[in-house]
Amino acid sequence: MRPTTKDLAKAAGVSLATIDRVLNGRSGVRQKTVDAVNEAIERTGFQRNQVAATLARQKGYRFGFVLPRTGDEFLDVIIKHISEFDQASRAEMIATKVVRIDDHDPHRAAKTLSRLSAEDYDGIAIMAPETPQIRDALYRMRERGIQTVAFISNQQEEGSQPFVGIDNIAAGATAGRLMARFLGHTTGSILVLAETMQSRDSLERRLGFDKVMSREYPQFDALPTLETHGTAERTRLVLANAFAAHQDIVGLYIMGSEARVAIDLAQNLCGEEKIITIAHERTPSTEHALRAKTLDALINQDPGHIIRSAVRTLRAQCENRETLASQERIRIEILIAENL
Amino acid sequence: MRPTTKDLAKAAGVSLATIDRVLNGRSGVRQKTVDAVNEAIERTGFQRNQVAATLARQKGYRFGFVLPRTGDEFLDVIIKHISEFDQASRAEMIATKVVRIDDHDPHRAAKTLSRLSAEDYDGIAIMAPETPQIRDALYRMRERGIQTVAFISNQQEEGSQPFVGIDNIAAGATAGRLMARFLGHTTGSILVLAETMQSRDSLERRLGFDKVMSREYPQFDALPTLETHGTAERTRLVLANAFAAHQDIVGLYIMGSEARVAIDLAQNLCGEEKIITIAHERTPSTEHALRAKTLDALINQDPGHIIRSAVRTLRAQCENRETLASQERIRIEILIAENL
């Protein structure tokens, strides 16, 4: 039988009240006593029964997913998965809510964050660009006792909060390797498309992509990143210009959003010689393109896994436990038509 | 506030005892009353609080993972993950144990299964070849009230129990597509290696592989499957013979175990012209080969996901709930050196 708090109290030679104080980090306990309890925990191998604990806490866990207000199809997919998760985990007393912030106005975004109270949230997972305002808002949030985790988009301040998402440098490298291998023995230029190079994610993907391409495949010329600013018009414009300026385009790497427009357009612009196209994130559009063979491969991070991992991570923080790093690593998925 | 059993009793116009009888499928309740309670469940949107339920049940859940006694590196990986999971989920009152069965002696295997009692296991996940003996043993097991789920290797009898694992036809097709795309414009023969073609998994993978190759890439000649019987000697033998008989081998698809030996050997036998090699399942060996570029791609099913999914599925059965199919789909992962 696993030891209970009662057993632990006996083993430590203190009362249940003291055990409770130590276990839940309440004040008013001498260090000496804390040490004695911790020693007893070690000795007896006590593990708090989370099932009983959450039942007793009564108010399960409430987590917020902070997402940008503007976004692409991928964001819709994320939101859909969050609400699915919310449904499925209500029986486990975990509630998840989506909070939107102004991604183009850091001040307003920070203000929205500052309004999130510890009364309403035990933790939040945030997907946002890294600005000083947001960094500070997150810092104050943690001071208020709300756990935080960066989510899909990493924040600079490593160490202060965990990150759940893929390694974007590796993701870029993966795209690069696939691009080169699919191209085989041809040579030519490769277009690289991003929403904006202001974002850390795009920078990292490009870095990884170039690392593979320039070192191992000098026969290809990866052109400077084209920025779409997330609009269809500009995507059309920059792509048309690029195809006009370069006659030898053999590949297209779409790092960011607006994949749909780019894929369709590239189909028309490239002539009879098919170009190899690789994009990120599975959405209805990219999935369709993969099936239609207008897209050759998709680099994906599974939204379901990310969400579950973010919640596990937040919950572990709330209960100040460690997480198994190996369980929380988000895979860089390669999707082709056959393994959709 | 979510309705509790008490609220439900009031809503259905019955007592708590009756609610308990219906909810836990006990006998001695008229159908009319059962219907009334179910109607009230619908109407009030009652959802049993699993946290409280498992606490009250006192004896968490005990699940067994039935694995073959003999096996390759992949099996070791699975076992490692099961014990990791066991550690991590003890706080959630879920205990998992590994049970080994004689995979070469169906009678002994069935006997081992018949000894698993409902006293000790709430459910078992089984990875075993499909034989009549095992099928019957599983049937009787379910009659004893032990939930079952097929795991990695599917059993024929679809419908009678869920399956957690990948679609092996799709996995084979994925391997085929990658093989063809990596080979590019060359032509030649492709070797296909399996432990045995007796197993359904190998048959399905081969089926998927051929579907892609023969229909879309007639320039390649996928040779008949070579069987290694899981031994290093025989692997060496069949491979050496194959390379002697065919001078135009350009690809090697390793569907089953003994990947390590096959990869190393193929390296030596193929001469200066590198052949494209694709294998299944991530293990220390295959991972190393991928890094060393002696392996071009790996088709993988994540053991961690499979185990968690199997446990979620078993637990849902115990609580006779439905599972979200979308959450339980096991991905066919494509691994290359960059996204390890």
Add this chain to the structure above:
DNA sequence: CTCTTTTTGAGGTGCGTACCTCAAAAACTT
């Protein structure tokens, strides 16, 4: 209608923890 069987109700206990109160003990202060 009576007798038997089946179905239902009322009530209780316990799971392991959180969280609360109040008093008692121990530790510091001056």
Add this chain to the structure above:
DNA sequence: AAGTTTTTGAGGTACGCACCTCAAAAAGAG
């Protein structure tokens, strides 16, 4: 040493459900 503050103990309630018993009510059989 007396007073003040800090630390600890004892005890309780609650969470939502499982599981148990025993008696009462209802339904069915003859």
